[in-house]
Amino acid sequence: MDSIVLAKQVPDTKAVTADAMKEDGTVNRAALPAIFNPDDLNALELALRIKDRYGGTVTIMTMGPPRASEILREALYRGADRAILLADKRFAASDTLATSLTLSAAIRKLERFDLVICGRQAIDGDTAQVGPQTAEKLSIPQVTYVDTVIWIEEGRMAVRRALDPGYEIVESSLPALITVMGDSNHPRPPSAKRMMWLKKARSPSEIKREDPQAWETVCSDLAERDLLVEEWNIDSIGLNPDVCGQSGSPTIVKKIESVVLKGGEFRLIPPTETGITSLIEELMKDHTLD
Amino acid sequence: MDGSSKKEIWIFVQHDDGEISEVSLELLGKGREMADELGYKLAATLIGHDVKDLARPLIEHGADTVYLAQDASLATYRTLPYARTICDLARSMNPEIFLFGATPVGRDLAPRVASSLRCGLTADCTDLRIGDYTSPVKKKRYENLLLQIRPAFGGNIIATIVNPETRPQMATVREGVMVMRKREPGRKGNIVETPARTEASDLAVEIMERRTGSRTINLRKAKVIVSGGVGVGSKENFDLVFQLADALGGTVGASRSAVDSGFIGKEHQVGQTGTTVRPKLYIACGISGAVQHRAGMSESMKIIAINSDPEAPIFGVAHYGIVGNLHEVIPKLIKSYKERTRIQNGK
């Protein structure tokens, strides 16, 4: 069973405070910690459990800037076998359509896979679109909102997907793409032993490139020790730049506003019996209450 | 231009157990409004098996046309056969706008369809408008685009998104944010039956078992909602919130932190990751009013906030603010409401 986990590094939107907002109402990403998208940790855990049970490999793949290698290392510490960074300035400002096109082209380059596993959604946009769109681009079936894998055998699987409310048990042929619920499992912690070994792992674009020769030496040295994170760009995936990044993204952000409290008629009601009784009377009179 | 060549706005109709889901009717309401503004037609796509009876109510809720595709393979929602049927239809009719409910079904289907049609798709919109857009890059002006408005970044910002070049302009829309039109019995419209062409590869996913309970509480339909937050203090204290809701004939809601603290079940959660509500009256008890909570309730007709902290942001969206301890204020509300109704009925 060979799985590919798609994961994204996202700004920690829980940590958004007033200082993280710029004056023009946009979010200052630099002021926010970058984290492993929470649902994607559940996707990774599911892949690792499948490997524990059925054998095979787990590959983690992300599209993002060089810094996104941080989550690749994190996945390696937790047990992923192989990590691939898709980095290219021309990927910048991809919407979900361009992202899924890029991811699917990279997945196609891998010789074999049985399952592509995504998180349910990423907390920066909460769109939950990249999974289904990647499945469509790969022409494979998708099963969204998976919380349990029941069994897998040659070319087939049974999974449980959450409905709201209720559930569905479905069987699907493989290869397939699934998206995983955030409450489906408890991700294992990083292994200290793997961390010792893998903390020096780097992708080529993370290494300073001032002196090309020195850069090559560092890369080949890391490669020899199995610590060079694979990195692909538009050319190595064989994509046309027009369908990537901003030029391949049909959606355009027209305007961004920070959320402002809606001012309106406001009255302070004293917490006394008279105050409350007159409030109730008013609400009954205008038929807010019957 | 004759009427039949008019541009169209499409609404995907979701139905469960022979009943049209509310969000589809809400979208017909919004779709009607936009179609009238633009001089377009409004169409509903009705896909399933034995669902012809649902076409009338769709027309009576505002559709000019119902595209009806029926096949045994479409009886229960499954991504691939539904996506193929919808894409075939959309490719032949070229709608301008295509809206889906942001339900688990809509959010499973719409991205698959958008990817296949190579269209932009905006998730989880809370508002839609029609407007113009000038591209600063191409220096080109686009008229009458669908402005897709949605919260992003954990609800901290509101973004307006457009798809200038691709058609249809696609969006999923939150449940409960659009207003359903009154049903107009006898309203006229066409039912256009179209073939459903499912292929063997579309049947790759088989449903072996399906359990769907009904939601035990329906916040969206409630006229009065009494919500409790962390300020309520404990699971036991939530009884007070239930008492007030009972007295007023309302339903109990909650903040996410109250749910996370184990005071009450998740099905009661109001807000960005819970239910969006717009009741006649919303009473927030011990809720600070974080953006994510406000995102789900600020459209309520009347809002009362009870909070001991006069600086709590919830007062910024409230119509009536009571600064005080909810453990004292709630019993007073119950008592005075009971007294007033007694007086009214006695008259």
Ligand SMILES: Cc1cc2nc3c(=O)[nH]c(=O)nc-3n(C[C@H](O)[C@H](O)[C@H](O)COP(=O)(O)OP(=O)(O)OC[C@H]3O[C@@H](n4cnc5c(N)ncnc54)[C@H](O)[C@@H]3O)c2cc1C
């Ligand atoms: C991505 C994301 C999504 C989220 N989605 C949601 C969502 O859908 N819904 C949601 O609600 N939240 C959501 N949240 C959480 C939200 O940010 C807040 O943390 C949450 O709403 C706070 O809940 P609260 O008001 O009950 O608690 P608190 O913020 O702790 O507020 C408690 C309030 O009670 C008052 N109080 C205390 N004691 C008393 C008393 N005796 N009498 C009167 N008042 C008292 C206090 O003054 C305080 O204002 C989300 C957060 C994130 C990051």
Ligand SMILES: Nc1ncnc2c1ncn2[C@@H]1O[C@H](COP(=O)(O)O)[C@@H](O)[C@H]1O
């Ligand atoms: N840039 C990316 N690189 C890798 N995986 C991604 C990327 N963006 C999204 N995904 C995957 O798609 C899922 C849904 O993302 P989204 O559609 O942005 O909510 C995430 O949980 C990831 O599994």
